[in-house]
């Protein structure tokens with residue numbers, strides 16, 4: 001159903017108040033890009049009204065699951081394009097991958113494999129349909145999978161991994177993830193990068209013995225484990 005003219009006007013006025021006219025124009029351009037992306041590839045990665053509701057049905061602690069909101073396409077391309085890593089040495093792992101948009105955008109880079117883990121069966125199902133439908137000439141990696149699982153129960157791959165988090169859950173689960181990561185690194189020492197978009201639990205990660213901050217921007221922070229020796233392109237400075 002299309003939003004009413006009144007709602008659209010109210011949203012526009014609110015946006016101009018918060019972001020200014022230029023900021024609002026940029027946001028509109030980003031919205032159009034997202035709609036065109038889905039149309040072009042016959043997929044569905046946009047946030048819908050019902051996404052908010054079924055999130056509450058997939059966890060015993062509704063407050064811990066922050067719901068589906070996709071990363072903006074241009075933001076993700078910029079984040080991944082700015083990475084100073086040898087992509088082919090890394091698995092891209094999105095914990096809380098929703099409808100799989102990040103997995104499709106990540107496939108424009110030559111990652112070894114691309115994995116999404118999503119707790120909601122409905123969102124995971126949409127991600128699988130999207131992955132099957134997606135055919136792009138710009139794809140550099142075609143090994144893409146979505147798994148329906150709790151991110152903190154999922155066994156982390158034993159290879160070099162770039163973990164992407166777009167604020168999927170709150171502090172208790174971030175702590176659990178850090179414990180899992182620490183145990184996994186003990187068993188299989190390797191390089192882990194963590195890209196945390198909207199890093200609301202930054203302090204938990206920065207204060208952990210295991211990770212160090214390598215890049216901070218106003219949108220996201222990148223961390224890596226301290227004890228993995230050197231990799232081929234380590235510096236962000």
Ligand SMILES: C[S@@+](CC[C@H](N)C(=O)[O-])C[C@H]1O[C@@H](n2cnc3c(N)ncnc32)[C@H](O)[C@@H]1O
Nearest residue numbers: 067068069070071096097098119150151166168
């Ligand atoms: C903000 S959305 C981000 C979606 C996607 N990563 C992106 O950037 O486009 C967060 C996602 O995390 C999922 N999620 C929340 N808690 C989770 C958990 N414990 N395990 C796996 N997925 C989870 C939500 O269902 C939602 O789809």
